Amino acid sequence: MESSGTNTGLRFVLLGQLSLWAGLAFGVIGAFQFLWPGLFEWMPFFKSRPLHVSLVVAWIFSTAIGGIYHYLPRIGVPLYSERMATWHLGIFIATGLAIVGSYLAGRFGGREYWEFPPVLAIPIIVSWVMFGVNYAATVFKVKDWPVHYWMWATGILFFFITYLEANAWMVPYVRGNLVREITLQWKSYGALVGSWNMMVYGTSIFVMSQLSGNEDLPRSYTAFLLYFLGFTNLLFGWAHHTYVLPAAPWVRGVAYAVSMTELLVLAHIIRNWRSSLGVMRRMVHHRALMFIAAAEAWIFINLTLALLLSVPAVNVYTHGTHITVAHAMGSTIGINTMILLASVYFMLCPKGGELGKRWTSIGFWLTNISLLTFFVCLVAAGIVKGRLTIAEQLSHQEIMVRITPFLIGFAVSGVGILTGLSLILWDSVGRTFTRLRSEQ
């Protein structure tokens, strides 16, 4: 890759890694608060949870955005405006600090995942418009896009849609009707997750095509079929989160039918398992590949779980239990975080080279093994809770007592994830700093 462009992309990536580190710490605090609610009076769960979720989501967005800013100029597509990118970074940091500050001060006002005071939506939208304009003006010069350009564009576009819908509760037509309000909230989360997934999966395809030196891969028929399938699910599959709401039955029917098309993706993964491993083996040896391989395994595991949860008859039991948390974190850690770490390493060392540090390998394995335990504990806690809630109709207090052993396993394996990722971050953050200093 040519070296051109400024290092705004890398700065986004540095910010992302630091957010992840902080977010992990709050996650671990939150997990132990399930066991000891009085732990850390100064940081109650109603602060630690939003801090955790917002910071790890910031890691996902910041690192994906950073990758786009970083890669495009280095493959001969200079950014339309470097200055706009710098402004984007500035607003992103300022808004991020304001959000963290408002949580620490206990000032809330928004809804789940956007619990900060609603005025902060303004800078978020402004900076996102800058990003969208800059991206569009940059890639419109390129004719026939490879699939990752489409995916990045879709991710950027859907952030606007999620944002509009996430704030729709402010309109009386929406908030005066509970069913409508909750349905729209979850419709907006479908677009949110779809937005970051598109950006992250696009990054993965880009990194893979660079490592394999095969520029046709992201232009293939299959790549586009999978993209359109994912897109369809983003658009119409969200209502699997709201099966239990008393909305019109067809809302449930559409989501169920569309969600099942993901079976095709599952079939595709199984069919191509050996050959995609073969492709990987023939590539340049690179640390990034290790993370991509882990992400592939997690896609398989999470997709299987997600398909099960999308069957309404299963969902009535699993909805509102820790299985949802297993699904959320299984995918954001196993898939998104693994892909983004691959991207970070690819960015830092595009040619591979001396990457074989022992501690990062230990960190990699510790993270993945802990994540498996973490995932299994949450699924088990969810199954027990679902059964006790629906079949035995026990009270919340009784249920919490029964699932405590799993919650202990969850918290302890969470420490494993924190430790494993810290070993990796120690290395990658250090390298990012060195790289930024050398480019100054």
Add this chain to the structure above:
Amino acid sequence: MDGETYHCMGLRTKRGIFWTLILLFAGYSVMVYDQGTAHSTGEEAYTAAADRGKMVYHQYNCVSCHQIYGLGGYMGPDLTNVTTSKGRAYAEAFITGGTAKMPRLGLDRQETDDLLDYLEYVGKAGHYPVTDLETTFYGNIIPADGK
């Protein structure tokens, strides 16, 4: 994806599929916003006080620990039907007093009343968890009230 030759999709086909999906999404969204969610029982309970109560629910971040229709954080119980099934006074006791596991959040009288009005409105809109339902052979569900 091991083959050396790749078949590519034409640009027009790609654009066509993309814009068709976007249009379908726009149409479907309108249907969901409108008819799909038009019917909600207990709308008359959405008073000005309940509306303020919703903001109180946001401001004290009850959602970090509680769920409505199973959506929210999992430290505390689901609150969908707490006032309608266990009573207003019961809920009020938790909100004003706290417990070993739920912090005392220090709401004032007005905020507490508004919040309780909101919870009553929530409780009147439906039931959760859905325990009374039938399952179809292909895995769909039909709640007893037909929805």
